[in-house]
Amino acid sequence: MQIAIDGPAGSGKSTIAKLVATKLGFIYCDTGAMYRTATVMAQRLGLDYGDEPAIMAALKDLTITFKPAPTGQLVFMNGEDVTLAIREPETTNNVSQVSALPAVRTEMVARQRAIAAESDIVMDGRDIGTTVLPNAEVKIFLVASVAKRAERRYKENVAKGIDTPLATLEQEIKARDEKDSTRAVSPLREAADAHHIDASEMTIDEEVDAILKLVMENRSAARK
Numbered sequence: 001m002q003i004a005i006d007g008p009a010g011s012g013k014s015t016i017a018k019l020v021a022t023k024l025g026f027i028y029c030d031t032g033a034m035y036r037t038a039t040v041m042a043q044r045l046g047l048d049y050g051d052e053p054a055i056m057a058a059l060k061d062l063t064i065t066f067k068p069a070p071t072g073q074l075v076f077m078n079g080e081d082v083t084l085a086i087r088e089p090e091t092t093n094n095v096s097q098v099s100a101l102p103a104v105r106t107e108m109v110a111r112q113r114a115i116a117a118e119s120d121i122v123m124d125g126r127d128i129g130t131t132v133l134p135n136a137e138v139k140i141f142l143v144a145s146v147a148k149r150a151e152r153r154y155k156e157n158v159a160k161g162i163d164t165p166l167a168t169l170e171q172e173i174k175a176r177d178e179k180d181s182t183r184a185v186s187p188l189r190e191a192a193d194a195h196h197i198d199a200s201e202m203t204i205d206e207e208v209d210a211i212l213k214l215v216m217e218n219r220s221a222a223r224k
């Protein structure tokens with residue numbers, strides 16, 4: 001079974017996707033982390049974030065792997081733990097540029113489909129329901145207000161010791177929404193058959209329950 005969860009930056013997708021995957025015993029794949037890892041790679045190699053040929057050449061030798069851990073999911077780049085590095089502001093501010101490169105997207109989509117072919121999966125991102133897994137049994141489009149999303153990111157940052165003013169986060173979220181939804185390749189778009197969930201006023205438990213209910217409904221419909 002495939003569950004696709006898409007939505008804008010900071011809508012809480014990864015928290016919800018992780019919990020849904022744990023409840024169902026499915027693998028969780030964070031596709032944003034894959035684009036972030038490619039961005040860290042470019043940064044480390046001193047590549048221009050728009051230099052598609054150089055980034056593609058470097059990507060050939062790059063492995064990105066996930067490992068579940070009690071603290072959440074760990075992300076490895078060629079075996080190195082980059083879980084924290086991929087959340088640094090330098091990465092966050094440049095990942096939109098790297099993820100807009102068509103060849104990078106083609107490569108990542110192929111990798112994401114290969115991961116999904118291996119087991120039941122919950123995958124989150126921007127184009128999962130529309131492009132990566134168009135036949136996913138359950139598709140969710142998760143949204144929340146800019147204010148709510150900035151507030152969440154602010155709290156996450158404080159917990160990690162990162163100090164960015166709330167107003168800056170709101171600006172960054174708006175800028176990323178704009179870039180992610182207007183880019184030429186695979187823009188952030190709601191699939192026609194996605195369930196639209198506005199999480200602005202919902203608790204995490206309510207969101208997880210709403211998705212699990214859709215999964216159960218899908219299973220019983222499939223049995224009929």
Ligand code: DC
Nearest residue numbers: 031032033035095096099125126127
């Ligand atoms: O979900 P996130 O903030 O970790 O995503 C990081 C960036 O990667 C974000 O700017 C959008 C992009 N992204 C994408 O283009 N396609 C995906 N499937 C996932 C993320």
